[in-house]
Amino acid sequence: MEVKVKAIAGFKASVEAVGTGTTIKAIVSVENDKYANIENGSVSSNEGNKEMLATFAHFGGINISYLTTDEDEIISVVTDVTHFVKYCKANAAKIGTVSATEAKEK
Known part of the structure; x- marks a missing residue:
């Protein structure tokens, strides 16, 4: 039996984004080269003890659970998560490519 993979219809990628004040880690789903969701x-x-500030998901809308009451940190979380979601939507096809530095570590 000859088996051929014709195309990748969908996948999940572990994605990390490092900004000036925060680091975001998430599982991003892509289906048919289009962004599907984030879980x-x-x-x-990024400062001090690398304290977790929030958890989030995006399934059509952003759902953020804050682990801080500091207003400046909350603003930073909202801003960075919004930029992250926009990036993932605009670059869904690129998300399937493992970064060169990550590939070397494997």
Whole structure:
């Protein structure tokens, strides 16, 4: 029997984005080269003890659970998560490519 993979119809990628104040880690789903959703997202501070500031998901709308009451941190979380979602939507096809530095570590 000859088996051929014709195309990748969908996948999930572990994605990390490092900004000036926060680091975001999440599982991003892509279906037919288009963004589908984000699950298991976390936002951590880049300062001090790398405290987790929030968790989030995006299934048509952003759902953020804050783990901080500091207003500046909340603003940073909202801003960075919004930019992250926009990036994932605009670059869905690129998300399937493992970064060169990550590939070397495997």
